[in-house]
Amino acid sequence: MVQNIIDVRNLSKSFDISSKEPGLKGTIKHFFKRQTKSLKVIKDISFKIKEGEIVGFLGANGAGKTTILKMLCGLIYPSEGSILVSGYLPFRRKENFLKNITLIMGQKQQLIWDLPPIESFYLNASIYDLDKLEAKRRIKNLSEMLEIDEELFIPVRKLSLGQRMKSELLAALIHKPNILFLDEPTLGLDINAQRNLRKFLQKYNKETNATICLTSHYMKDITSLCKRVICVHEGSISYDGKLDLLLKKLSPVKEILIVCRSEEDAIKLENSGFTIKNKIKNEITIKIENNSITSSLKTILNNFDIEDLYINEPPIDEIIGRVLINKDYDI
Amino acid sequence: MNPRKYLKVYTKFLHTSLASELEYKTNILIDLITAILSLIGSIFLLSIFFQSNGSIGGWKFEEALIIQGIYTILNGITNTWFNPNLTEIVKHIREGTLDFVLLKPIDSQFFISLKKINPSGFLEIMLGFCLLFFCIRINQINLNLSFMTLFFITIICSICILYSLWFFISTTTIWFVKTWNAIEVLRSFLYIGRFPLNSFSFSLRIFFSVFIPIAFITTIPSEVFLGLSQLWKILLEIIVAAVFLTTSRKFWLFALKFYSSASS
Amino acid sequence: MISNSINRKIITLLKVQYSNMLEYRVEIALWAISGIIPFFMLNIWTNNNLNESINISNIMLSRYFLCAFFVRQFSVVWVVFSFEEDSLMGKVSPYLIQPLNPFFRYFAQHIAEQITRFPFAIIIAFFFFIFNPESIWIPNLGILFLSIISTFLSFLIQFLIQSIVACLCFWTEKASSIERLLFIPTLFLSGLLAPVASFPEYVKSWIYFTPFPYLIDFPANLLSGNTTSVFGGFSMQILWIFLLFPVFRKIWSAGTKKYTAMGS
Numbered sequence: 001m002v003q004n005i006i007d008v009r010n011l012s013k014s015f016d017i018s019s020k021e022p023g024l025k026g027t028i029k030h031f032f033k034r035q036t037k038s039l040k041v042i043k044d045i046s047f048k049i050k051e052g053e054i055v056g057f058l059g060a061n062g063a064g065k066t067t068i069l070k071m072l073c074g075l076i077y078p079s080e081g082s083i084l085v086s087g088y089l090p091f092r093r094k095e096n097f098l099k100n101i102t103l104i105m106g107q108k109q110q111l112i113w114d115l116p117p118i119e120s121f122y123l124n125a126s127i128y129d130l131d132k133l134e135a136k137r138r139i140k141n142l143s144e145m146l147e148i149d150e151e152l153f154i155p156v157r158k159l160s161l162g163q164r165m166k167s168e169l170l171a172a173l174i175h176k177p178n179i180l181f182l183d184e185p186t187l188g189l190d191i192n193a194q195r196n197l198r199k200f201l202q203k204y205n206k207e208t209n210a211t212i213c214l215t216s217h218y219m220k221d222i223t224s225l226c227k228r229v230i231c232v233h234e235g236s237i238s239y240d241g242k243l244d245l246l247l248k249k250l251s252p253v254k255e256i257l258i259v260c261r262s263e264e265d266a267i268k269l270e271n272s273g274f275t276i277k278n279k280i281k282n283e284i285t286i287k288i289e290n291n292s293i294t295s296s297l298k299t300i301l302n303n304f305d306i307e308d309l310y311i312n313e314p315p316i317d318e319i320i321g322r323v324l325i326n327k328d329y330d331i
Numbered sequence: 332m333n334p335r336k337y338l339k340v341y342t343k344f345l346h347t348s349l350a351s352e353l354e355y356k357t358n359i360l361i362d363l364i365t366a367i368l369s370l371i372g373s374i375f376l377l378s379i380f381f382q383s384n385g386s387i388g389g390w391k392f393e394e395a396l397i398i399q400g401i402y403t404i405l406n407g408i409t410n411t412w413f414n415p416n417l418t419e420i421v422k423h424i425r426e427g428t429l430d431f432v433l434l435k436p437i438d439s440q441f442f443i444s445l446k447k448i449n450p451s452g453f454l455e456i457m458l459g460f461c462l463l464f465f466c467i468r469i470n471q472i473n474l475n476l477s478f479m480t481l482f483f484i485t486i487i488c489s490i491c492i493l494y495s496l497w498f499f500i501s502t503t504t505i506w507f508v509k510t511w512n513a514i515e516v517l518r519s520f521l522y523i524g525r526f527p528l529n530s531f532s533f534s535l536r537i538f539f540s541v542f543i544p545i546a547f548i549t550t551i552p553s554e555v556f557l558g559l560s561q562l563w564k565i566l567l568e569i570i571v572a573a574v575f576l577t578t579s580r581k582f583w584l585f586a587l588k589f590y591s592s593a594s595s
Numbered sequence: 596m597i598s599n600s601i602n603r604k605i606i607t608l609l610k611v612q613y614s615n616m617l618e619y620r621v622e623i624a625l626w627a628i629s630g631i632i633p634f635f636m637l638n639i640w641t642n643n644n645l646n647e648s649i650n651i652s653n654i655m656l657s658r659y660f661l662c663a664f665f666v667r668q669f670s671v672v673w674v675v676f677s678f679e680e681d682s683l684m685g686k687v688s689p690y691l692i693q694p695l696n697p698f699f700r701y702f703a704q705h706i707a708e709q710i711t712r713f714p715f716a717i718i719i720a721f722f723f724f725i726f727n728p729e730s731i732w733i734p735n736l737g738i739l740f741l742s743i744i745s746t747f748l749s750f751l752i753q754f755l756i757q758s759i760v761a762c763l764c765f766w767t768e769k770a771s772s773i774e775r776l777l778f779i780p781t782l783f784l785s786g787l788l789a790p791v792a793s794f795p796e797y798v799k800s801w802i803y804f805t806p807f808p809y810l811i812d813f814p815a816n817l818l819s820g821n822t823t824s825v826f827g828g829f830s831m832q833i834l835w836i837f838l839l840f841p842v843f844r845k846i847w848s849a850g851t852k853k854y855t856a857m858g859s
Contacts, residue, residue: 015592075430077592091591098436110431114351123343127437129336155354358772365776372783375798379789380639383648387639512622515629523635532642535635 005179005211006049006072011081013042013067041067043235044081051178052209054201056216056226056243063232065215066183072213073103073181086178099128102177106187109168111156117167118152121174128175135174142170145207146200162193169200180204182214186221198224253287258300259308260284269304282307340437341445348415348448362451366407370458373399373525388529393469395527397553400462401486402525405493405548407455413497415447420501421510429590440583444498463556470557478558485552485565488572492548493521495575498583505586524549544571604695605703612700612707623708627715630667633660634723636788649793651821657730658819659790661723662742666814667787668716669709670750674701675774678761691851698758698847705754734818741825742818748832749810753781755839756806762843765850780805786812790821806835 016036042064049055057065070076071083074090074097083090088097111120118139125135143149146166151159159167165185173180182201186194198221205212216222222229222243229246231239239246253275259282260266266282274296277285288296300306352359377399381392390398420443423429432442467474496517504510520543528536528550540546547568554560637660640646646656678701681687690697724731734742760777763770782788784798784807791802791812802808809832816823 070430073434075433075591077588093433095436098434101434103430103434105427105430108426108428108431110428112347112351114354115347119347119350123340123347124435126336126340126343127435127442129436355767355769357767358769361772361776365772365779368776368779372779376783376788379793379795380643380645382793382795384643384645387643387645507621509619509622512625512629516625519629519632522632526639530639530643531635532638535638 003051004048005051005086006047006213007082007084008048008072009046009082011042011045011068011071011078011083012040013064013071013076013079014038014040041235042071042078045232045235045237046081047230047237047240049211049213051211052205053228054205054212054214054226056214056222056229057232058222058229059215059232064235065232068232069103069181069183069213069215073101074098075103099175100177101179101181102172102175103181104169104172104183104185106165106182106184106189109156109164111164111167111171113157114155116153116155117159117171120156120167120171121152124171124174130175138174138176139170142173145203146170147196162189162196165189165193165197166200169197173204176208178208178210180210180212180214182212182216184216185214186216186218194218194220201225248290252290254290254293255285255287255312256297257283257285257310257312258304258306261305261307265304269300272303285312337437337441344446345448348446349450352448352450359451362410362449363454366410366451366455366458370399370403370455370462373402377525388527388531390527390529393466394553394557396462397466397470397556398527398549399525400459400466401489401549401552401556402459403462404456404459404486405489405524407452407457407459408490409452409493409497410455411449411452412445412447413494415449416444417497417501417510417514419443419447421504424504433587433591439587440498440580443501444494466556472556472558478555481555481560481565482552485555485560485568488568489548489552491572492544492568492575495572495579496543498579502579502583502586505590521545521548527553544575547571601699605699608700608703609707612703613710615704615707620711623711624715626671627668627712627719630664630671631719633663633667633787636660640789649790651790651792654730655819655821656790657727658732659815659821661720661730662815662818663787663790663811664723665716665720665818666742666746666749666811668712669746670753670810670814672705672750672753672757674698674705674754674757675761675764675771677701677704678758679764679769679771682764687854691854696847701758702754705750732820734820738817738820742814745809745814745817745828745832748829748836749814752806752832752835752839753810755836755843759839759843759846762846762850765854780807781810784808785810786815790816792821803831806831809835 015038017039045068057068059065067076071078072085072090074085074093077091085097086100088094088100090097111117112123121139122132122135125132125138130138139152143152146169148163148166148170151163151167156164156167180201185201186197189197201212201214202225204210212225214221214225226243228241229239229243230237231246255277258269260269261282263282266279266284269284269286270276270279274286274288277287279285297309301309374396377392377395380387381395385391387395420429423432423443432439435442466472472478497514500510500513500517503513520539523531523535523539524545528539528546531539536546551560551564551568555565637657640656640660641653646653651659678687678697681690681697687697690700756777757774760770760774763773784791784802784805786808791799791808794802809828813823813828813832815821817825817828
């Protein structure tokens, strides 16, 4: 039986925001009696994550993804509700809990700027109580997986952003954490480096069965890594479930471009009851419901003389993005 | 809490920060010259004060040099440990990397106050000790065990008080990111630690023993050095140091609580 | 025409920097406080009757140190630190493509900061007079005007020296350590801690050929009504500005050439 490694129940978080009237009078008033407003940024959320899952947190800026992630790793106290991460209360930051997790933030770095990354690795190893041999083995192992080698011996300030991110990952994973929290890990990386990073995470998850929680703006990160997504909208969870299901619900139709061999065929196809998006000479774009796609295609191929056929995947990024911004959608 | 681990981590800190500082070798050289010039300047200033007077505040020139030596040692310690780590904390908070520190299975105060080291401060410490040895000769001080232990205790207390003052200001960076000016105020107050407390007027003496205990930092160890110090003063310094250390610890924990309930 | 457009640019910059500086009132207040070292020095001088040996009355000496405080307040320069931070953060490249030497920007920053600092300096002077009512005096308008000019010239000298040091950022990453080195002679020889008149003869014989006495001692003597050579002081200040300006021009053009060649 697979265990729930993260168990969040009725979690809320509010921040106190002090408001001040402008001017000297306001400043003095503010000094003696602070008027604080409580702003609820996370509203009564609950979810469970199983060991070995990769879960993506989706949401617009300020939706509360980072706050959730920081509460999960114990950097922010929750206001209400409970969080259990591998059996620990995160905000106590017990040593054994901390040895179990890691946090990776894109564009924020912990490596020592003037030194080669290897120095930072050994520093981290001593902080995490690893002996030298074990540390050496981990570094070798991870550097092979990340495909970095001589970069380990070049001062960090001379590395490219992609190489630096790989080294950051190595530094963050040296203690074999079971749970990885990644906040925008691909921020600022080029397409190639992004792809490598995703490949690595996938491999790491497969080999170690580590649980991965990540937030990202790049939909590609989410779609290629996560089977499950949690959509956060204004502090609440608006969707929690399989990514496929979400996509299906969001885009129930696919667009298919059919190139007919003759224009007569095209006219025949136009009048055969399919929803037509547009038609240019012998090229027709039709819309087909996702659940009837195979049967419809079969009919078309059997009845018409088709020269070529393209299935246009709807641009997932765009769809999810639209959904995230849109306030009142149902899933 | 595992002392062996902390020792191991500290040797790593030493190793990494020395290695990073050695990337800027000319810098170290310039800092060394600065330290030497600074000591010469201080002695020059002191000699101006003494050029027509035999004593200031009851201290002869040779005795005042002891204060100068202790000040130089403490200033070297500040430049070696306190100042570079404060710079580091400001960077952590400005760049949002304090989170990484808090997620390490190690005490955050330990990490944040000892991570960096600036080797050029070592020379200042050494210069201070040389001056002290010189003072032992010219003041004809007998070295014996009780004197050494008392001196050692008082200087440790001074270091603790100084550390706490710096760490207080470092901690306030969690609320106000720009603390350089507060540091400048502290530095200018510490400046009077170069002179015997008795050379100041009564009101300033009170101010520097009650509000900012600079009096404790250099004058008491120097008095011990000359064999002049009363026991109650030494006890008082120990108490002040203990109070400062615990308060700085409490304040840090309080600041962390604020950080983790207010940051986003 | 050209000077007209530069004037307009400076005025706009000043306005922007002033509102920027108003945001940092607390920091500037702290910074003003950090400049009170001259008062501690005064305390040592008067409390030990050291002034008798140099033939300056108590009152004149307290006026001298108050003026030294004022001159320092309005001639403090920190270009190196701003420039170093900006170049580390990569802000220099956008400045370089603007049709205005970035040092004008820093210049405006300093002037704006001095304006914001003015009320705090007045408050500190007010407290000084409460404690030392006998030293109240009103300098006549001509003297006041001349001393403002000489303070500004002192500011210009320091601004030029620091700008030259700041340009070294193009070659080494940490130019601020050179500035800290240069600060040591400035601190001890400028008259901030002791009036140059009190220096021993072997220093007095050469010090007037260096720029240091004209940074604090000369303007402070002028303002406080102590004896000084007005003509000699001004001509030396102007001479140093004329010497330093071409050096700055040279090092700036060499530095930018090097910077663009590296393409970073």
